[in-house]
Amino acid sequence: AAALERFTAGPGHMTEADGDKGPQLAATVFMDGLFHSRLASGIEILDEREIIGCVQEINQKALKHKGATGKLLFDLYSEILDIFLHSLKSQGFSPELYISAAREDLHACGTAQEAFSYIAAEISAAMRRISEEKKQKDRKPINAAKQYIQSYFDSPLCLDEVSEIVGFNPTYFSHVFKKETGKSFTEYLTEVRVKNAKQLLIGTDDNVFDIAERVGYGDYKYFSKLFKKIAGLNPSDFRKLHR
Structure with missing residues (x-):
């Protein structure tokens, strides 16, 4: 691609010429099952810091690897975006509503740092939007849970019972309840x-x-x-x- 040809060789830079150096590492070698699990978990509980930290760790692994090339880094960032978007979709979100033209914009980046900063900013912006939307959506069930507790506090209430009543799984309910009220159940x-x-x-x-x-x-x-x-x-x- 014309955009890739503008990448220059050297530390932190990406270059199309890397493609002529024989067998290349696959970007996916830096992404084990733990990476996928942490990313999915971060999205589920809306933990932007965990997601960005996870992505940063992968980026540092790749940058320090002797076989790292511009093409490898570009493929890595593309793969990270794909996994992030897939995770959003698998959890019921519409990726296109949060990240648009991501791959095209990634092509316009000239260095690894610029490309990483771009995907980190895109992911952070998407998580902030999702967090705000879910906060509004979750507030009603949490209020319902509080009302239920106020009405039946004299009964042997437990977290599992109340979470089921408001339609949340216990783990997510516990997380959101504390986030909304400042207290555990x-x-x-x-x-x-x-x-x-x-x-x-x-x-x-x-x-x-x-x-x-x-x-x-x-x-x-x-x-x-x-x-x-x-x-x-x-x-x-x-x-x-x-x-």
Whole structure:
């Protein structure tokens, strides 16, 4: 290609002349199953840093390899884009909505650094767009989960149950829930239970053991320990202080 002919030889540069030097390494030798797995996982949990870090590691491996050529690097960056786009598609996204004319623009790069910077910028921009869209999409199920917890905190709730109700797998639900609320599922549930226990301690004459059961704890000692951790006092002392 005419664009490739403009690549000059030397450190960090890509050149079409590399194609005349006999058998060449395949770009895919730098991409093992772990690379594919990390990339897919990064996309699933919208971890831009993990994705870019993964791509940077592959790039450094290739640059340090004695057999690295301009053509190899160009093929490597093209392959990285292909894998990224395929991973997006396999997880239900439409790649063309996030990265357009990527391969054509890659041809216009003159050095390995320029080409790598380009694909890193494209991937980062795509992940930011996807993250924002998913954030809006995920907010509704997380709000539904919070409402469910508020309604059934007195039941033996678990993460698997609530994640199934809102339609998420447990791992993804746990990740998104903490990202949206700033707390883990267990931390949020505990705070809701303790908040309701405080109201009962102040507003009723119910026995503290009964109150523990009413907010979802059959083990009073465990309830008292959690209550003190959050409120700073055990249930009985809290009641005395506020009545």
